[in-house]
Structures are given as structure tokens and as C-alpha cells.
Amino acid sequence: MTIAVVTGAGGALGRAIALRLAADGHSLALTDVAAEPLARTVEEVRAAGAKATGTVADLRDAGAIDAFFAAAREELGPVGVLVNNAAIYPTTPFLDVELAEYDEVHAVNQRGYWRCAQLAARQMAGTGEGAIVNIASITMHGGWERLASYVATKGAAVSLTRALARELGPLGIRVNAVSPGAFPTAAEEIHEDPAAYSAQVIERQSLKRRGTAAELAAVVSFLTGPDSSFVTGQTVEVNGGWVMT
Template sequence: MISVADKTILYTGAAGGLGMETTLDFLRAGARVVALDNNPAKIADLARLAEREGLGKLMIRTVDLSDFAALRHELENVSAAVGGFDVVINNAAIYPSKPFEEYSLEEMQAVQRVNVDAGIVCVQVGLPHMRERGWGRIINIASVTFYGGWANLSPYVQSKGALVGLTRAWAREFGAYGITVNAISPGAFPTDAEKIHPDPEGYTRFVLDHQAIKRRGAPGDISNALMFLASDAAGFITGQTLNIDGGWVMH
């Protein structure tokens, strides 16, 4: 049975393009969600929508994911208040776009800090509770860009490759404690990230030409996968990357 009722989920980037709807879906399914984000407008929208539906198990924290000391302090306080995190979803990301040679090393490192290193802090805080319980779920959000086909996104693609690598390393190391670690790789979903493309209609044609399924992805497509991987039903699946991209990448 696929159920996340009464699970406590730490979710970074929870008010973003795909995060918003999937957060609400987790709340509707009876989970408690600790939502980390730093966009005031999106946070307000998430809070308003959750309140409108009477979804009371939402805890929002505004944090700078690149400030690791502050992030760890905040997470440790929240973890103590809620009794630990059962599920950690590393979703937050930044995605600057320009030719590789125009990036400074500092700019590339800034992407790594938010997209990868902040997730490491989240797992470090969540892991002790999971080990003690003998149950846990860690889900990293990768990207279809990891498989090639996009220029000007070197730091972002690098960060997603790092998350896939950590997924496998953590799965091997944490499996003995009843903890699974998986990644999902969303395809080209209509979110704010697409605003970097100068020709929206042309980009949509590009996406549909590459997909086997000729429609754009919807947040529910991501929610269904997250719900499954966060549940007991996925207890024998670990170290995997699930592509949710309409058949863009096939193995």
C-alpha cells in the first residue's frame, strides 16, 4: 500500500515550481511537511493554499541554503521539535545559464553549495533519527539535463550528476539501517526554470519532439513518484534514478 500518512518530510525548495504542488499533495495524503524555501512570494502562496484546504501539517522555514551553519542550526531545532525527519527530499536548485567559459569558479561553487552541499547537511541532520528507527527515505531530485542535450548549464548539470552519485553511495552505506536512497530525474516540466529560454513555443516543440508521450509533464507526475518512493511500498528499491520525462531518456 502506498501511504505517507504521519510521515515527517523535510523538503527543500518546497514552494517552487514542482515543489508547491507536490508539497500540497503530501499534506493531502496526511504527511507533515517541513518546507524550506527562500522566496517570500512563493512561500506566501504555499501557506495560503494550504490554509485554504485546511492542511495543518505544514511547517515553513525561510532559510539560506548556502549558509550551512545557519541551516544546520535551524534543522536541528526543527528536528527536535517534530521528533526527527522520516523522509528527506533534496529538491532546491539554482540554474544560471551561460557558456562554460564565462563562469567563474566561484559561480560554479555557488551552484554546488545550494544544489548539492545543502542536501548533504539535510541528510546529516536527518540520518540519526532514521538510523534509530530503522526506517528512512532519502530522495534526491536530479534532472533530464544530466543525460546531455543542453548547453550553457554546466554547473547545474554537474550538480545533478553529484546527486546521482550520492544517491548510489548513500544507498550502499545506509541500506543496513533500513534506509533507502533514490533519485528522480524530471524531464522538461513547465516551471519558472523555462523562462531562461527565449522562444517558449519553440522550446515546447523541442520538448515534445523528444518525448515519447506527446504532452507536457504535470506536477502530479512527480507527486506520484515521490509518494511511492517515500512509502513502505518502495522498501526494496534503492540506489536507483527514476526518469519521469515522458519517455525522453530510456534504459
């Protein structure tokens, strides 16, 4: 049994990932800044028969994140899997972005990923094994209007994945990224006309339907499980054939 941490576990993709890792036999240490959706995920994971803790913590608050990882270890055991999933995506024209917004996006999406990886890897190093998955985004390939801060952090998630895979491999820790295309979640509410956006997504994808959160979670499951034991430093695109790399 491995202890798996999922950040942003109250969001649609985080919830699907938590449920899939529970089905894989992990115990879950779940966290999110939003209490109510986090509680729902914890409830669903427990209903599925897995052990789960839920901790409300803000990734911008280093002390809260340190305490979360320390408590996870004490309550469940050393972390064996980390999925860096929580992110924010404010949409503002680049010419109008305030530094405070930029700093916030980076504090959650980049420094948050970096620190969680460090805290998890310290626990993994003690056991000589572990798997980290960083959730990136299709937006890093083609750019995206009004999302420059977010897009930059998603490119950074891939660079971080490679740097950590290189440094942590000798410790038995694998680090990979999953880059989602467009999944119908709350994230889509940033678009003025979500139905038109959905039609546009299907037009651009090679597969002519929307992807599901469970299909994304299945790839996270593969990258955190034994079938990917010789895979590290890679980014897997899960986008229905929108962008092909």
C-alpha cells in the same frame, strides 16, 4: 505520521511534492530561500488539512540549515522523509563562467543536498527508518549548453544517491533519485523562446504532451511510501519517454 522535509518548497515542483506528501498523511517541514512562494506553499498545505512549518533558509548557509533541521525535530518530531529539491541553474557559456558562480551552484545543488541528507539521516537513524529522494535532472544524460555547473551537480545527485543508499541501507534508510524531464515551471524561463522550447520538448518525448508537477510528485510519493519498501539506490526517470535508460 511521518515528518517530511522538502527543500525548495516555494518552487513549482517543490510545491506539488509538498502537497502530495501532505495528501499521503505526512506533516511538512518546508524550507526555501524565497519567503513569499514558501509562505504560499505552507498556506496551501495547511488548507489541505496537513500540519506544516515554513522556514526561510539559504542552503549555502550551513548554520541556517542546521537550525532548520533542529527546529523541525523540536516542533514536529524526527524527520522520516527528505526531498532534496532546491536548485539553481544559471546559464552562462562555459568559457565565461566565473568560479564564484560555479561555487554557488555547487553550494546549493550539491553541498546542500549532501548536508540535508546527513542531517535528515541522523534523525532517521534514531528511528531505524526513513526515505530520501534526491531530485536530479534529464540534463545529466545528454549534457546541456551553458549549464555545465548545474549538469555536473545533477550527475552528482545520482552518485550521492547510490553512495548513501549503500551506506544507509543497514540503518533502514532508503535513498533514491527522481530525474525529471522538462516540466513547465519557472525553470523554463531560461529559454529565449519558451513556446518554441515547449514544442521541441513534445517532439522529443514519446508522450505527446507536457508533464505536470503532480505527475512528478506522484513518483516522489511512491519512492517515499510503503509501496517502494524494497527499492533503494535507484533513479526513476520521469520524462514522458524523452530519454530512455
